[in-house]
Amino acid sequence: MKAILKRLFITIIASIFFISVAGYAHDGHTDEDMIIKNLGNLGTVSFNASCKADAQQAINTGVGLLHHMMYAQAEMFFSMWMEKEPDCAIMYWGYSMSLFHPLWPDTIKDEALIRGQAAIEKAQQLKATTREKAYINAASQYYRSWETVTDKDRTAKWAKAQSLLYQQNPGDIDATAFFALSQLVTAPKDDPMFSRNKVVGEVLARLIEISPYHPGAIHYTIHAYDNPPLANLAIDAARAYDKIAPDVPHSLHMPSHIFIRLGMWGDAVNWNIRSAKAALKYPANGETSLHYAHAMDYLIYGYLQLGKGDKAKQSLEQVTSHHPAQAVFPTAYAFAAMPARIALEQKNWYQASQIKIQHPSYIPWEKFPQVEAITYYARGLGAARNGELKLAQQNVAVLDDLYNKTKIISPTYWAPLVDVQRRVVKAWISFRKGQKEQALIQLRQAADIEDSIDKNPVTPGAVLPARELLADMLLLNGDYSGALTAYKSTLIISPNRLNSISGVTETRLKISTKK
Incomplete structure (x- = not known):
């Protein structure tokens, strides 16, 4: 009986959803928060669909938003176009994908899952090509039985279906990009060599050769290489992203993950200044976006590594002037x-x-x-x-x-x-x-x-870092050789850290003086 009542509830919600889909906003956003009047250059996307001609460019834009992980904007965009083109199945697919954030640590709420399921079920009822049906089927795996199946298991099923879609459409650029994303999400977390990420990066490198400004190819490359052994492989992608990054926080912040990994502090600072400014444009229900504090933490870290303590302090003072912020992790x-x-x-x-x-x-x-x-x-x-x-x-x-x-x-x-x-x-x-x-x-x-x-x-x-603190202790204890080794070990994990570089210099001076 409970299952029947829950299903009835979903049906009622779905009915309301299709009467006025634009009335729903993504959790944490109001309608005006999500609308970007000038999207700018989102990169090159050509997602062929069997919808009316005037809907084709809209689909390209919507898919571009998904690849940039501009999920809130994608949700509003697809909802608007579902009203304009109610018979276009891919619009409903795009809407359902906007509610699913594979690499993000957020929890998708039940009401969003209900809307996503309703959208994908509507897409399945509409006329679509074999390729479009494969996309719709892949997305449906995430929403199927969401009441009883864990998010992790549903994500794995989505990844499996996305992999099949890629195998069946090897020349489909977006299928390849979404396949790459699915592989990053399901990659083993206990592999110190990030083998899966490296394979994904190689797949995306071939994609970039074909379509140099595809947002998914560039963006997912940065995510693939956001780890110590592979970060140096993402420098070109991080710099290329500047040409197509829209004026939204995540897109302007993401390249700095690579620059931080490599100790390229000037680049990290510049990107996070832009990201923080963009975040202030998009408050969440009247509160400062979480993206602002996130960018400012990265910015302050960058300033400190450049030896600009005054700038770091000024940045923290700026943060205090933007309370309250989203009270999330x-x-x-x-x-x-x-x-x-x-x-x-x-x-x-x-x-x-x-x-x-x-x-x-x-x-x-x-x-x-x-x-x-x-x-x-x-x-x-x-x-x-x-x-x-x-x-x-x-x-x-x-x-x-x-x-x-x-x-x-x-x-x-x-x-x-x-x-x-x-x-x-x-x-x-x-x-x-x-x-x-x-x-x-x-x-x-x-x-x-x-x-x-x-x-x-x-x-x-x-x-x-604990290793850097160990080096400090060894230095104070007169073990200069041990201190030098510890400082150098810190720099392997965190290149160009100011205190470790200073520690190396001081320790070498102590060693030479001792001799």
């Missing part, structure tokens, strides 16, 4: 990380020890223990380095509690990183107590754990 992360970075990167230990707790207060910090831990890490490390051991111990106690809470929600990723943070603070407490051998053991263990975990896209890098 990426925003919370940035709010916790930015003041911590500014204090710790500049080795202002007292400032770090005094960072405000749970600020701003409208963020539901209790939902994000892995993020709140950043504040206590900075406070604890600052206190320990400054010799305030009682205060450091107090922050460690909170870190221990946050670690236990994080184990419940993210036992394999965030929990180990919070564990690293508490180990680091404990190591510096030991060092200040004169227990230097124990301190070095603790810090080496922390560094080994941190180095084994690749960074999450939400962050430009560790708030302060």
Whole structure:
């Protein structure tokens, strides 16, 4: 009976949906937030469809928006054209795809799944070519039985269908691009060599040769190579994206993932200035978009690596003038990380020890223990380095509690990183107590754990790398050779980090003086 009632509810919602589809906005956006009056150059898309001639360019634009991950704009765009061309099946497919964000960490709400399912079922009822039916079938895999099948399993089914579509249409540029996206989403998370990503990058490289300005080919290449061993392969794609990146936050931010990986700080700063400005144009229900805080965290990190602490401080002051912001995970992360970075990167230990707790207060910090831990890490490390051991111990106690809470929600990723943070603070407490051998053991263990975990896209890098802190401790302990090795190891993972470069210089000077 419950299943029948739920199905009836979906049918009613679907009926309302088709009477006035434009009345629905994507979660977190109002209609006016999503409309871009001048889309500019979205790149080259030629998605042939069996709809009326005047709808063809609209389809190209809509698919371009999908490839740029401008999902909110794509949703509004396709909904508008579904009203204009109610018999065009691909319009409904495009709408359903706009509600599905494969690489994003957001959770698709039930009401969006209901709308997506209604759209794809409508598409299946309309006349379409064999190729179009394959696209529609692929999208339907994500929405089929969404009430009982997990998001992960539905995504896997979508990827399998997208792979079949690609195999059946090897010359179809968009089929290839969406296939590449599907492979990135389902790539193994425990492969340190990112083998699947490399294969996807090679597929996309061939696509770029055929269509140099295809947004999916360029954008997904950047995502494929957003990891330590492959980042250098994405420089051309990151620079090419400048020619077709629309004036929206994600598109203007994404190239900086590569520039951050490679220590190209000037490029990272410039892109995130543009991304942050764009984010302010598109508020979410009257609140500053999460993309703003995300871009500003990357921007502040870039400024600090350039030695521009004043610019970093000014940027943080700008952030405080744009409250309230969306109270979601990426925003919370940035709010916790930015003041911590500014204090710790500049080795202002007292400032770090005094960072405000749970600020701003409208963020539901209790939902994000892995993020709140950043504040206590900075406070604890600052206190320990400054010799305030009682205060450091107090922050460690909170870190221990946050670690236990994080184990419940993210036992394999965030929990180990919070564990690293508490180990680091404990190591510096030991060092200040004169227990230097124990301190070095603790810090080496922390560094080994941190180095084994690749960074999450939400962050430009560790708030302060454990390996770099180990190098600092070795330097203070007179082990110049060990310090030099540790600084160099940090630079392998995080090229051109200012403190590690300075550490290498100082250590070499110590070694030469000692000789």
